Amino acid sequence: AQKITQTQPGMFVQEKEAVTLDCTYDTSDQSYGLFWYKQPSSGEMIFLIYQGSYDEQNATEGRYSLNFQKARKSANLVISASQLGDSAMYFCAMKQGGSEKLVFGKGTKLTVNP
Amino acid sequence: DTAVSQTPKYLVTQMGNDKSIKCEQNLGHDTMYWYKQDSKKFLKIMFSYNNKELIINETVPNRFSPKSPDKAHLNLHINSLELGDSAVYFCASSPRLRDRGSNEQFFGPGTRLTVL
Numbered sequence: 001a002q003k004i005t006q007t008q009p010g011m012f013v014q015e016k017e018a019v020t021l022d023c024t025y026d027t028s029d030q031s032y033g034l035f036w037y038k039q040p041s042s043g044e045m046i047f048l049i050y051q052g053s054y055d056e057q058n059a060t061e062g063r064y065s066l067n068f069q070k071a072r073k074s075a076n077l078v079i080s081a082s083q084l085g086d087s088a089m090y091f092c093a094m095k096q097g098g099s100e101k102l103v104f105g106k107g108t109k110l111t112v113n114p
Numbered sequence: 115d116t117a118v119s120q121t122p123k124y125l126v127t128q129m130g131n132d133k134s135i136k137c138e139q140n141l142g143h144d145t146m147y148w149y150k151q152d153s154k155k156f157l158k159i160m161f162s163y164n165n166k167e168l169i170i171n172e173t174v175p176n177r178f179s180p181k182s183p184d185k186a187h188l189n190l191h192i193n194s195l196e197l198g199d200s201a202v203y204f205c206a207s208s209p210r211l212r213d214r215g216s217n218e219q220f221f222g223p224g225t226r227l228t229v230l
Contacts, residue, residue: 035218039155045204045221089155095217100145100208101170102219104157 002027004092004105011110013082020067021077021108023092029053031097034075036066039089039107048090051075053097082112117141118222120205126228127195135190135225137205144209145169146188147219148180151202163188192227200229 003026013019025034036048051059051066059066067076079086092105118139127133139146147170148160161180162170168180177193192199205222 033217037221043202043224043226045206045224047218047220050218091157100147100162100164101159102147103159107155 002032002094002096002101002103004094004103006092006105006108008108009106011108013079013110013112015084015112015114016081018078018080019082019110021079021090021092021110023075023077023105025073025075025092025094027073027094027096029096033095033097034066034068035093035095035102036064036075036077037091037093037104038086039091040085041088045091049077079110084112084114086110087112118205118207118220120203120222120225122225123223124226124228126230128230129195129197131195132191132193133195133227134192135203135205135227137188137190137222139186139205139207139220139222141207141209141220143207143220144185145207146182146185147206147208148188148190149204149206149221151204151224153201157204161188161190195227195229197229200227202226 005024032053034051038046049061049064051068063080065078089107091107121136145164147162151157163182166182179191182188202224204224206219208219
C-alpha cells in the first residue's frame with residue numbers, strides 16, 4: 001500500500017534563506033510519481049513540482065527543487081530564497097504508475113519570518 | 115478564465131439535509147476527482163471519474179453519490195448530512211492518464227461544508 005510521511009508538522013525559516021521540507025514514501029511499485037502542492041491560507045491547492053520514479057535528474061521549478069533519493073525513498077522539497085508569500089501548508093503526494101489515485105501526506109506548515 | 119470551478123464556496127446546513135456541490139472544468143481534461151480535507155488538513159480521495167466512468171471509489175459512505183453528466187462536470191450529492199461530514203471538499207481534474215510523466219491534478223478552490 002502507498003504511504004506518504006511528512007514528519008515536520010511545522011517549520012520556520014527566515015526570509016531569503018533556504019528551507020527543506022521532508023517527505024518519505026512507501027511503495028512496492030517501480031513506476032510512480034511524486035508531487036508537491038502548496039496550500040496558502042486562502043485554501044487553494046497549487047501544484048509546485050513533480051518527480052517521476054524513472055527521472056534521473058532532480059526536478060527543479062524556479063525556486064523549488066526536489067531532492068529525490070530513490071534508495072532512501074525520500075523526495076524532499078527545497079525552497080531557495082524564501083519569501084513571505086511562501087508561508088503556507090505544503091503537501092507531498094504520490095501516485096503509482098497506471099493509477100489515478102493521489103495519496104497525500106499530512107502536510108507541513110511553513111512559516112517565513114521577516 | 116477559471117480552470118476548475120466549484121459552487122458553492124461555502125455551504126452551511128442542518129444535519130439530515132441533502133445537499134449538492136457542483137464542479138466544472140474547462141481544461142478539456144478526461145479525469146475528475148473529489149477529495150475531502152478534514153479539520154486537520156488531511157486530504158483524502160473520495161471518487162474519480164474518467165470520461166464519465168467511475169474509476170476510483172474509496173470507502174466512502176453511500177450517502178455520498180458522485181454524478182458526472184459529461185466529462186467537464188462532476189457533481190457530489192450528499193444525503194442525510196451528518197456532523198462528521200463538515201470539511202472542505204475539493205474537486206480536481208487531470209489530463210489523460212499516462213504511465214510516465216507528470217499528470218498533475220488541478221484543484222478547484224474548495225467548498226467549505228459546515229453541518230450544524
